[in-house]
Amino acid sequence: MFLRPLARSPWCIHRLPNPLPLSMYATRTISTRPINNISKSTPPFPTIQTCPSPSCTCAPMPAMPEGLPIDHSKSLNGTMAPYAEQVLICTGKDDWESKIEDENSGDNLAADIKELMGRGGVFSDPYHNVSIINTSFPSSPSPRPEIQSTSAYLVPSFKYIPFLPRVSFDSVQALVKGHLLPTKLHPAHDNLSPIHKDRLLRSEDQGRLLYGVRDVRDILVLVCGHGGRDMRCGVLGPVLRGEFERQLEGADVQILKWPVSINDENNRSLLGNEERQDVAKKVSARVGLISHIGGHKFAGNVILYIPPGTKTADGKLNELAGCGIWYGRVEPRHVEGIVRETVLGGRVIEDLFRGGIRQGGEILRL
Structure with a gap:
């Protein structure tokens, strides 16, 4: 069993001065309210206004817990x-x-x-x-x-x-x-x-x-499913995870569920990932549930991390490669459009967009 030392144990002050006094730091509150003072300009990435309607039957939208509605009244842009x-x-x-x-x-x-x-x-x-x-x-x-x-x-x-x-x-x-x-x-x-x-x-x-x-080579699809924090995400998260897996597989994206394995005998090559991509020449993705990220009232909350070098369905460089894109109020009916437009097409869906981040730390807004 791992035992974590107390905050005053020697490891945390070895050759280091004591932590800076808290009085030196400004108190900061992070809010999920929209940022309204961002100037309107052309986004630094391709966009479409709304999510396309599904072309086939998708999972039904589950009922939300009583007294915990989803907020459809506020703009999502800037709530990340x-x-x-x-x-x-x-x-x-x-x-x-x-x-x-x-x-x-x-x-x-x-x-x-x-x-x-x-x-x-x-x-x-x-x-x-x-x-x-x-x-x-x-x-x-x-x-x-x-x-x-x-x-x-x-x-x-x-x-x-x-x-x-x-x-x-x-x-x-x-x-x-x-x-x-x-x-x-x-x-x-x-x-x-x-x-x-x-x-x-x-x-x-x-x-x-x-x-x-x-380096991470797989697309990461993260769906808030933290029922221990808020049952809106607890109810909707697993449904969205299943729908993303189904739609990605239907788009010929390989879904990886097994642990990443490291092979020391072959120069520490990454198995279950790069080798399979080289053989199958497929885009691969991992879809997982995640804990609280803020904004349960905007369930379903989804983050898409698209690795550098990712190609679009037509073989061109995905313009969102190296970015993390946050979506809110995602329903099962949106998943096919998100896969087609964002994951495979490199376009942000404006109506669902909460914010984003580019490799290097640049924050993305509309």
Whole structure:
């Protein structure tokens, strides 16, 4: 069993000064209300106004729980809270506690990362928002079965971390310091001492301590299904997951459900992914349920991460390659159109668009 040390344990202050006082940071509230002061201009990506009607029968829209309607009155554009990176933790489960850091009595990767990066943590930075969510994707098998390990996707960096051993905090610190911290600090930190700045900056050397890190080649379709937080997503999420899998398969996209496996004997090549794509020459996708991302009143909430280099159905570069696209109020009748227009066509559906992010951190709005 992994035992996480207390916040004052020596690991978190080894060769580092104490965390900066909270008084140095501005208090910030993230809201899912639309941002109305964004100027209207031509979007930096192709769009269509509405989602095309389905060409065949789709799953029915389930009834929402009593007293929990879906909000159709507000504009969706700008309701995605900005972030620099999103950590998708592979749990192999379809639902979680209301606060994911409470899973397994607090012994989990989300709690570990938040202990380091959250308010008062040794790497806390209110100007660098990292979103941490659980997913239903399974973790890669540990190369040492006796050691419990967790896997995670990092997007929009499009990196896969197959092994984060649950035996010490070293791997968590390497993940945060080597992959999640910024490479450049916000100007608000200009007056910090050099040692404080160094603590809050990414270290590539730390990132190299993690074994088997790979680029993500599969399209990731993430559907909020966090019933432990809000039953609107708990009811609608599994229905949308099934419909996305059905429509993607119908569009000749290979659905991957097995864990990503790392083969050390073949130069650490990624199995179940690149090899299958080379042989079958197919686009591949993973469809999973995720925990709370904000805006349950806009269920169904869907995020599409389209890896760099992804091609459209006609063989051209997908103009959304390297982007994460957030949709809200998605119903089963929308799924075929989302697959055809966004996943395979590279076009954003304006009526469903909550926001987006490009590889490198640029936030996308209409």
